[in-house]
Amino acid sequence: MDASRNAGFSLVEVLVTIVILLIGLLGLAGLQGRALTAQMEAYQRSQALVLLKDMADRINANRSNAASYVTTLGTGAACPAAGSSVASIDLNEWCNALMGAAEAQSGVGNVGAMVGARGCITQTVAPASGAPSQYLVAVAWQGLNSTAAPTITCGTGQYGNEALRRVVALPISMADLN
Numbered sequence: 001m002d003a004s005r006n007a008g009f010s011l012v013e014v015l016v017t018i019v020i021l022l023i024g025l026l027g028l029a030g031l032q033g034r035a036l037t038a039q040m041e042a043y044q045r046s047q048a049l050v051l052l053k054d055m056a057d058r059i060n061a062n063r064s065n066a067a068s069y070v071t072t073l074g075t076g077a078a079c080p081a082a083g084s085s086v087a088s089i090d091l092n093e094w095c096n097a098l099m100g101a102a103e104a105q106s107g108v109g110n111v112g113a114m115v116g117a118r119g120c121i122t123q124t125v126a127p128a129s130g131a132p133s134q135y136l137v138a139v140a141w142q143g144l145n146s147t148a149a150p151t152i153t154c155g156t157g158q159y160g161n162e163a164l165r166r167v168v169a170l171p172i173s174m175a176d177l178n
């Protein structure tokens with residue numbers, strides 16, 4: 001067997017192995033990036049559901065003044081001042097939660113909520129004699145990846161691309177107990 005014909009053959013095998021290993025590592029890095037994005041999307045959705053349920057419970061506890069809750073929050077730099085009514089206090093606290101006031105980071109500000117959170121409360125059916133009034137509580141935020149645009153209008157036009165807008169909503173019925 002001629003030794004000169006086999007010279008360098010092991011080096012080529014090592015180079016091919018390194019290239020294959022690098023491709024695998026790049027694939028793992030891409031997978032890790034997608035996993036982090038999916039984890040952040042899931043975190044934001046869970047935070048939105050907590051805030052959605054919080055406001056639905058507040059409206060349910062103050063059902064005689066449910067119409068006072070109809071508003072859109074989280075669209076400005078500051079939340080509306082809390083007045084003396086239970087509804088205005090609830091709306092102020094919910095707005096602060098939407099703006100991330102539950103957790104602050106020095107130099108950055110509020111970081112305890114979703115990206116660009118908005119809260120919308122609309123009356124979908126006005127109260128009628130013997131019929132319940134209905135409200136829709138919705139929380140919108142900006143997602144990280146494009147998906148289908150939601151049909152609920154909360155936060156429409158706020159995120160540049162409607163495919164980045166995420167919305168969770170909960171309908172509430174208030175029976176006329178008079």
